[in-house]
Amino acid sequence: MNDVLDVALRLLVVFGVFMVLPLVIGQTEHKVMAHMQGRLGPMYAGGFHGWAQLVADGVKFAQKEDVVPANADRRIFQLAPAVALLPYLLVLVAIPIGPGEGAVGEVVDAGIFFVLAVMGVGVLGSLMAGWASANKFSLLGGLRTAAQLLAYELPMLLAAASVAMAAGTVSLPGIVDAFEWWWLPWQIVGALVFFVAGLAELQRPPFDMPVADSEIIFGAYTEYTGLRFALFLLAEYAGIVVLCGLTTVLFLGGWHGPFGAEGLGWVWTLLKTAVLAFIVIWLRVSYPRLREDQLQKLAWTTLVPLALAQIALTGIVKVVIQ
Amino acid sequence: MTLAATHGFLSPTGVEIAFLLVGIVTLGAAVVTVTTRQLVHAALWLVVALGGLAVEYLLLTAEFIAWVQVLIYVGSVVVLLLFGLMLTKAPIGRSPDADSGNRPAALAVAVAAAAALVWVVVDAFRATWIDLDGPAQGSTKVSGSILFRHWVLPFEALSVLLLAALVGAIVLSRKDREREDGN
Numbered sequence: 436m437n438d439v440l441d442v443a444l445r446l447l448v449v450f451g452v453f454m455v456l457p458l459v460i461g462q463t464e465h466k467v468m469a470h471m472q473g474r475l476g477p478m479y480a481g482g483f484h485g486w487a488q489l490v491a492d493g494v495k496f497a498q499k500e501d502v503v504p505a506n507a508d509r510r511i512f513q514l515a516p517a518v519a520l521l522p523y524l525l526v527l528v529a530i531p532i533g534p535g536e537g538a539v540g541e542v543v544d545a546g547i548f549f550v551l552a553v554m555g556v557g558v559l560g561s562l563m564a565g566w567a568s569a570n571k572f573s574l575l576g577g578l579r580t581a582a583q584l585l586a587y588e589l590p591m592l593l594a595a596a597s598v599a600m601a602a603g604t605v606s607l608p609g610i611v612d613a614f615e616w617w618w619l620p621w622q623i624v625g626a627l628v629f630f631v632a633g634l635a636e637l638q639r640p641p642f643d644m645p646v647a648d649s650e651i652i653f654g655a656y657t658e659y660t661g662l663r664f665a666l667f668l669l670a671e672y673a674g675i676v677v678l679c680g681l682t683t684v685l686f687l688g689g690w691h692g693p694f695g696a697e698g699l700g701w702v703w704t705l706l707k708t709a710v711l712a713f714i715v716i717w718l719r720v721s722y723p724r725l726r727e728d729q730l731q732k733l734a735w736t737t738l739v740p741l742a743l744a745q746i747a748l749t750g751i752v753k754v755v756i757q
Numbered sequence: 758m759t760l761a762a763t764h765g766f767l768s769p770t771g772v773e774i775a776f777l778l779v780g781i782v783t784l785g786a787a788v789v790t791v792t793t794r795q796l797v798h799a800a801l802w803l804v805v806a807l808g809g810l811a812v813e814y815l816l817l818t819a820e821f822i823a824w825v826q827v828l829i830y831v832g833s834v835v836v837l838l839l840f841g842l843m844l845t846k847a848p849i850g851r852s853p854d855a856d857s858g859n860r861p862a863a864l865a866v867a868v869a870a871a872a873a874l875v876w877v878v879v880d881a882f883r884a885t886w887i888d889l890d891g892p893a894q895g896s897t898k899v900s901g902s903i904l905f906r907h908w909v910l911p912f913e914a915l916s917v918l919l920l921a922a923l924v925g926a927i928v929l930s931r932k933d934r935e936r937e938d939g940n
Contacts, residue, residue: 508849511801545897548824555832559804562839566797569849581840588833605821605897 445541446528453524457672458489464716465489471720492665499661504569507658511567516659516666519560522553523673530680531608533690533701539608546607547595550681551588554636557670558584561638561645564667565655576654579645579727583635586734587642591632593742594625597749598685611689618688621752625745626686628738630711633678635734637671639715641722644730679711680704687711776816783809791867794851800838807831819895 465488469476481487503512529546531539543549558580565577599605601622602613635642646654656667683689687707690700725733769777786805793799807830814823904912 506849508797511797543820545821545824548821548828552824552828552832555828555836558836559831559839562836562843563801566839566843566847567849574843574846578840578843581836581843584836585833585840592828 449528450524453527453673456676457669460675460712460716461489461668461672462486463712464719467713467716468720471717496661496665501661501663502658504658506569508567508569511563512658513663515560515564515567516663516670517560518563519557520666520670520673522557523670523677525553526550526677527673527680529607530677530684531611531689532680532704534608534612542606542608545605547599547605547610547685550607550677551592551595554674554677555584555588557674558636560667560670561655564659568655568658570658572651572653573655573657575651576645576657580638580655582727583638583642583645583730586731587632587635587738590628590734590738590742591636593739593746594629594632595685597625597742597745598622600746600749600753607684611684611691614688614691616688616691619686622686622745622749624741625749626682628742628745629686630678630682632734632738633682634715634718635730637674637678639671639675640719641725642730643724644727647724675712675715676708679708679715682711683707772816776813779809779812779816783813795849796842796847796852797839797849800835800842803838804831804835807835814895817895819900821897821900822895 465476466484477485477488479485480491503509526549528541529539529543529549531542533539561580562577565573565575565580568574598610601618602610604610604613638645646656651657656664659667683704688703689707690704692700692703783806786802786809790799790802790806793802807826811823811826811831814820814826
């Protein structure tokens, strides 16, 4: 009975994190973007600096009519948002935020593979949405999504493999346990490749070609309204949480910090994740969108060779220090 | 692994029942994949079939293999398939021209391949049972050490095969461009 309670409690906490953190990042994005552009952003909802703006947005989305286009493939069209969102919830279960068994939803033996595999499944949601909408812009968005995933999955995997080699394990808590401070300069190239490829997989600016609003309206999500559209948006922000959390765990040492490692480790994890999330928002404000060919070129001619070089370096150092 | 002497087929455990049920779902999804007239639905049913296979690996404690299955097949191969289907502007609803005259030949090949695979697997494992209570026998560590200790040669042969396919693909795509330039 205790075991069941334990599992239920863990899942509940993970679900809570899943519902709260993406909203926090969304609100931060409103505010940070506004201030970087010399505006104030939302100020009224909730009173203090518009903190309840996203809650109000959620209520608005829930009130809207749920429209399915007449020519759309009904079932796939309706299923797509769930396929896009659920994988991120599953990934969150495996990310450790502190040392020990208590600070991770579920210890997965091959955690790194679990995380990357399940994240890749989320893209199927966009593809289903793009095809099932029976809309040319949606189809174009779906095509671009697929092309982008195929290009960026490889460097992401290679960069993650480099850390797994360095740590000698594929379990996420194991990798953070093995972390030393000098891994930071050692794995810095891998970290950059991982983060950039992750941004591209989430279709965040400057890699938002699949949803480029000035060209193809909103890509695969063009025909969506109301709650289903909100679920896609939530998937994007949950994706940011997952990507930043993963980069923290894999490359930035997770709960390790200059002080307060005992008991306060989870603060370090959250802090590093928050800084990375800020960078994600910052990039959206400061970089123009990459063109489709530039996007592919960056992946195949820059990121893949860099990731391979990182793996070679990891291998050499690993052999030397043994 | 222990011999079947201590196990019977008539008193299945929960895991065995789950294995059987997931297997039936996987088989059903696979059959729908090849019989449905809607192209994109076929690709999505393939996701179900491949995902079911991953669950079967999990139930056999081969966790690493299961995640790799999801990563490679669901995450990449199916995405590539869908990409191809979208390029052909696969219509919503039935595709009247999606049927070819090769149906009997395809069926014969499929049955032969399935028979060969089932025969090989049954012959290799016969009545060995996986001990689920002990330490996981399919964990990443075990899989890795077995792969690189006992199966190094097949592993290397496979990588050479994949390399050959890669080089072949590049050669094929290059040839077309040269011909276009020549014209």
